[in-house]
Amino acid sequence: MAHGSRYKVAFRRRREGKTDYGARFKLIGLDKDRMVARITNNHVIAQIIKVSPEGDETVISAHSNELSKKGWLGSTKNISAAYLTGFLCGKKAINEGVDGAVLDIGLKSPTKGTKVFAVLKGAVDAGLNIPHGEVVLPAEERIRGEHIAQYAESLSEDEVNAKFSQYIQKGLSPKDLPDHFDEIKQKISEEGS
Numbered sequence: 001m002a003h004g005s006r007y008k009v010a011f012r013r014r015r016e017g018k019t020d021y022g023a024r025f026k027l028i029g030l031d032k033d034r035m036v037a038r039i040t041n042n043h044v045i046a047q048i049i050k051v052s053p054e055g056d057e058t059v060i061s062a063h064s065n066e067l068s069k070k071g072w073l074g075s076t077k078n079i080s081a082a083y084l085t086g087f088l089c090g091k092k093a094i095n096e097g098v099d100g101a102v103l104d105i106g107l108k109s110p111t112k113g114t115k116v117f118a119v120l121k122g123a124v125d126a127g128l129n130i131p132h133g134e135v136v137l138p139a140e141e142r143i144r145g146e147h148i149a150q151y152a153e154s155l156s157e158d159e160v161n162a163k164f165s166q167y168i169q170k171g172l173s174p175k176d177l178p179d180h181f182d183e184i185k186q187k188i189s190e191e192g193s
Helices: 021-029 079-095 115-126 140-144 146-154 157-163 165-170 174-191
Strands: 034-039 044-050 057-063 102-104
Touching: 034 079, 034 115, 044 079, 044 115, 057 079, 079 115, 079 140, 079 174, 140 146, 140 174, 146 174, 157 165, 165 174
Parallel strands: 034 102
Antiparallel strands: 034 044, 044 057
């Protein structure tokens, strides 16, 4: 005769809301590298991770802070930075001989057009083979920052200076963001990583 509660305490990382073990076991069961896309309050992180019984190993990593070394003057947390970070990670992966992976978005909701899917689009455009559906990817206009440029066009000079002070401080007019995006993407393509 059994005694005690049937209640089972969840793993610590599940209780803390950090890991969805069901999704993780499915990803590990695929026996492929994972492309991990993480969005923080100020940055975007993209990593290629190999799974092994001894533990996960990060093979390639790209951080949105690296974009400033390439000349990026925009925000390190917007959708353009997410795409460029994924593109940079994809170029690094191709140089290291990694040709494919599966996307791991962690506990983020898979909402169409979000930053995690901008990271995915960047990696795919860089040449990585990652299974996905085209409908979840953000529009090219949003990735290039055309919506920001159009919004800045609709504002007065004082409003632009108030709302985009960080851009202006770095020497970038928000109206020039799409051209600046194209410049940095071309630079990453030429350098290869």
